[in-house]
Amino acid sequence: SVPAAILSALSASARGGVLFKGGAALETLASVSTFAFDKTGTLTTGRQELTGIHSDGDETELLARLAGLEAHSEHPVADAIRRAAEERQIEPVEVREAKAVPGEGMVGVDAEGMIWAGNERLARRMARHSAPMDCPAFLAALHDTPMTLVLMGRGARILGVATVEDQPRQTARAGLAALRARGVTQIAMLTGDRQAVADRVGSELGIAPEAIHAGLRPEDKVALVADFASRDRVAFIGDGVNDAAALARADVGIAMGAAGSEVALQAADVALLSEDLRRLAAAHRLAQRAARIIR
Ligand code: ADP
Ligand code: MG
Numbered sequence: 001s002v003p004a005a006i007l008s009a010l011s012a013s014a015r016g017g018v019l020f021k022g023g024a025a026l027e028t029l030a031s032v033s034t035f036a037f038d039k040t041g042t043l044t045t046g047r048q049e050l051t052g053i054h055s056d057g058d059e060t061e062l063l064a065r066l067a068g069l070e071a072h073s074e075h076p077v078a079d080a081i082r083r084a085a086e087e088r089q090i091e092p093v094e095v096r097e098a099k100a101v102p103g104e105g106m107v108g109v110d111a112e113g114m115i116w117a118g119n120e121r122l123a124r125r126m127a128r129h130s131a132p133m134d135c136p137a138f139l140a141a142l143h144d145t146p147m148t149l150v151l152m153g154r155g156a157r158i159l160g161v162a163t164v165e166d167q168p169r170q171t172a173r174a175g176l177a178a179l180r181a182r183g184v185t186q187i188a189m190l191t192g193d194r195q196a197v198a199d200r201v202g203s204e205l206g207i208a209p210e211a212i213h214a215g216l217r218p219e220d221k222v223a224l225v226a227d228f229a230s231r232d233r234v235a236f237i238g239d240g241v242n243d244a245a246a247l248a249r250a251d252v253g254i255a256m257g258a259a260g261s262e263v264a265l266q267a268a269d270v271a272l273l274s275e276d277l278r279r280l281a282a283a284h285r286l287a288q289r290a291a292r293i294i295r
Contacts, residue, residue, distance in 0.1 A: 009290035017274030018283040019257070025269035029252050029284060030291035031233045035179055036225060038238035038246075039191035039201055040076060042256055043172045043277075046239065048080035048164040051147055054138040055160025062160040064093050066152050069108045069117050072098030077150055078106070080164045101125075103192045103217050103242050105150070115159075117152040119194070121215075127156035134158050146200035148193055165197070173205050175277025182281055182288075186232060187211060190221045192242060221246040237272070237280070239264055254280070 006023040013020060020026045037043050053059045067085035070078035071092055085092055095115070098108035104125070105118015116126050127133040134156050142149055147163040169175075176187055188211040191198050198214035213224060221236075222245045228234045229251060236243070236250035239260035244267040247253030255268035258275055265271055272279060 003290075003294045005290045005293035009286040013283050013286050016279050016282050017257075017272065017276070018279050019271040019273060021269050021271075025252055026287050027291055028233065029235065029270070030287040032235045032252055032284070033184055034186035034188070034228045034232040034234045035184055035280070036188040036190050036228060036234060036236045036246075036250070038221075038236075038240065038243050039189055039193055039198060040166065041239040041259065042237055042243075043189065043205060044166045044168050044201060046076045046166060046259060048076045048148070048166045050080050050084035050162055050164050052163040053160060054142065054163070056136065056138065057159065059160070060088070060090055062152065063088065063162070064090050065095075065110060065115060065159075066117055066150065066162060067092035068095040068110065069098060069106050069115060069152075071095065072108065073100055073106050075100075076166070077148060077164055081150065081162060084162075113154060115152065115154050117150055119149065119192075120151065123151045123153060123158060126153060130156040144196055146196045148197055168201055168204055169275060169277060171275070171277045175280055176205055176207070178278050178281035179284065182284055184284070186228070188224075188228070189213065190216055190224055190236075190246065192216050192218075192221075218242040218245055222249050225249045243267075 002023045010020050040046055055062050063085050066081050070081040093110055095108040095110050100106055104122035107116040136158055139161055147165045150162040152159050189202050189207050190213050195214040198212050202212040225236050225246045226249055233251045235252040235254055236246045237254040238247055239256035241261050241263045244263045247267040253268040254270040254272055255264040257271035257273040
């Protein structure tokens with residue numbers, strides 16, 4: 001049977017919006033000293049906004065094509081593109097056979113043939129038959145921009161780039177500070193996004209530069225969590241489909257419950273129903289108190 005101290009910590013925690021799937025996860029959380037966070041949708045709101053379009057051609061046409069492709073995606077980046085087209089009353093072009101490339105972007109077929117949209121890794125994949133990869137001046141100029149780049153192309157040719165960004169959650173900085181105040185020494189960021197974006201968000205939140213890991217594929221997130229777990233008890237906090245494996249690998253997987261994906265919730269041991277990241281430190285405190293009582 002579950003000790004009374006654990007039961008009461010579980011219910012106190014649930015009242016604060018932190019739902020444990022069982023007493024074991026609460027007991028494990030008590031000994032966690034590394035907290036690894038996904039960025040987009042976890043430390044940030046996940047509500048991306050389009051901030052610019054860069055190309056040698058017609059921007060309206062580019063956005064129409066991009067919106068046509070992203071119409072088939074549920075990624076937060078896609079949502080920003082679709083909203084931007086809508087606001088500008090741009091009709092998306094018809095795109096068939098659209099498919100997601102996880103952690104990279106989308107591919108599909110329009111009236112003129114195959115098109116793609118996504119990050120630089122996808123661009124390199126699409127350009128694999130033609131080395132060196134096409135890098136127009138408008139793309140080179142964006143290299144240090146601390147925003148997510150959505151490259152759009154046809155084969156090896158890059159037609160244009162949209163920039164999108166979202167902001168840290170209001171409670172993110174305070175949430176991480178509260179964990180540190182509890183003696184948590186290792187706080188890391190694990191993201192599929194670009195280094196420049198990760199560095200911007202990380203420095204706003206006070207995360208140590210060496211604890212910021214960018215450009216990760218879902219399997220790279222798992223490998224890093226496993227590496228942390230070989231030294232420490234690790235909690236991973238994430239929201240996306242791409243976080244599911246890392247959530248499962250962590251000693252305690254914590255899914256963002258309000259806006260997170262179903263897959264992430266299923267893989268996790270804990271659901272954070274509140275968007276308030278300070279609740280993590282509160283749950284850690286409750287877990288440690290309960291652990292002290294039962295020992
Ligand atoms: P994360 O939530 O950690 O940023 P993902 O693994 O979901 O990462 O995606 C990694 C990167 O792949 C994103 O930052 C984005 O640049 C790109 N990407 C993923 N899906 C799309 C999409 N539908 N359209 C454009 N880019 C995408
Ligand atoms: Mg995410």
